[in-house]
Amino acid sequence: xxxxxxxxxxxxxxxxxxxxxTWKIRYVLNHKGIPYETEWLNYPEVxxxxxxxxxxxxxxKADGTxxxxxxxxxxxxxxxxxxxxxxxxxxxxATYPDTPRVLFPDPPxxxxxxxxxxxxxxxxxxxxxxxxxxxxxxxxxPSRAYSLKTLAAGGSGAVDQAExxxxxxxxxxxxxxxxxxxxxxxxxxxxxxxxIRPIRLLWGAESKExxxxxxxxxxxxxxxMKALEGYETVQ
Numbered sequence: 001x002x003x004x005x006x007x008x009x010x011x012x013x014x015x016x017x018x019x020x021x022t023w024k025i026r027y028v029l030n031h032k033g034i035p036y037e038t039e040w041l042n043y044p045e046v047x048x049x050x051x052x053x054x055x056x057x058x059x060x061k062a063d064g065t066x067x068x069x070x071x072x073x074x075x076x077x078x079x080x081x082x083x084x085x086x087x088x089x090x091x092x093x094a095t096y097p098d099t100p101r102v103l104f105p106d107p108p109x110x111x112x113x114x115x116x117x118x119x120x121x122x123x124x125x126x127x128x129x130x131x132x133x134x135x136x137x138x139x140x141x142p143s144r145a146y147s148l149k150t151l152a153a154g155g156s157g158a159v160d161q162a163e164x165x166x167x168x169x170x171x172x173x174x175x176x177x178x179x180x181x182x183x184x185x186x187x188x189x190x191x192x193x194x195x196i197r198p199i200r201l202l203w204g205a206e207s208k209e210x211x212x213x214x215x216x217x218x219x220x221x222x223x224x225m226k227a228l229e230g231y232e233t234v235q
Contacts, residue, residue, distance in 0.1 A: 003035040005074040007049065008233075010040035011138040013201055015234045018135055023194035024069040024085045025188070030134040031185060032092060032099035036073075037235055042142035046070055053081040089187045116227035130162050131198045163216050166196070170217040178223045185228060193228050196221055 006029060008022045017026060017038070029036050041049055050057075050068035057066035072083040078095060082088050086103075093101050136144055169192060173180045180188040196213055202208040214222030 002076040003037050004029070004076070006036045006038050007041050007046075007070050007072040007074075008038050009043065009070065009143060010095075010140055011135065012140070012183045013060065013135075013138045015201075016040065017234050018138065018198055018201055019070070020131075020194045020198055021069070021085070022071040023197055025073070025088050025189050026234070027190035027193060027231050028089050028092060028187065029235075030233055031102065031190070034092065034096055034099060035235070041070065043146040044142050046072075050083065051148060055081045055083050058083050085191070086187070091110055100184065102185075102190065104184075104186060131202065135198065151222050161214060162199075163212075166213075166216050166221060170220055178220075178227050185231075189224060189228065190231075193224060196225070197232075200225070 006018050006022075008026070008027065009019045010016050012020045018021065047068040050072060053072070053074055055068065055072055058069045058171060059067040061067045069083060071085055071088060072081070073088055073091075074081045075091075075095070080091065080095075082091055089102050092099070093103050132147075136147060173188070177183070180192075181186050200207075200210045201211050214225065
């Protein structure tokens with residue numbers, strides 16, 4: 001049976017999937033209940049696969065050449081190939097209207113693109129400092145060699161910086177409910193969960209590192225992750 005092809009980065013960690021970037025869409029697919037299968041790509045393979053599928057570049061590299069990134073999907077039912085998290089989420093909402101919507105009105109900061117960009121900008125340094133150095137040994141050799149070119153090692157203040165970062169996120173979205181937009185999870189919630197999930201994956205659910213994360217901001221992130229546990233399968 002044909003299903004959506006979802007492209008992700010492999011690792012030797014449990015479940016293989018570790019990337020906070022791709023987990024935003026894995027959460028979305030799982031929440032919607034849309035069948036899919038994962039095709040694993042190392043970093044150097046992404047550009048070739050994207051070009052073969054006809055996916056448009058997602059940006060420009062420092063040298064002026066086109067940049068291709070994950071997440072990326074291929075939908076055999078429509079022939080659509082697509083990259084970038086917000087674009088994929090919007091496509092899935094429009095194409096599969098009988099599934100739960102993830103982009104619904106009145107997100108924080110005016111639009112989901114703005115919110116997603118802000119979350120990504122604020123958490124990028126946190127991920128790079130706190131998570132990325134510990135993920136490297138679990139990457140497959142081609143991805144590890146590629147990543148070493150841009151690795152920034154975490155400093156002693158990485159954990160404190162992460163708590164500060166998530167405190168800023170909490171102020172944007174408020175403390176009234178588990179989810180950003182009320183009673184139902186949205187893309188914004190999946191973006192946040194994807195940013196902190198690697199900490200649990202790397203150190204373990206019972207570790208002092210993860211217990212610290214789940215206690216930040218009055219336990220807000222622990223409640224969010226608990227509420228999203230049902231959407232963490234890897235197909």
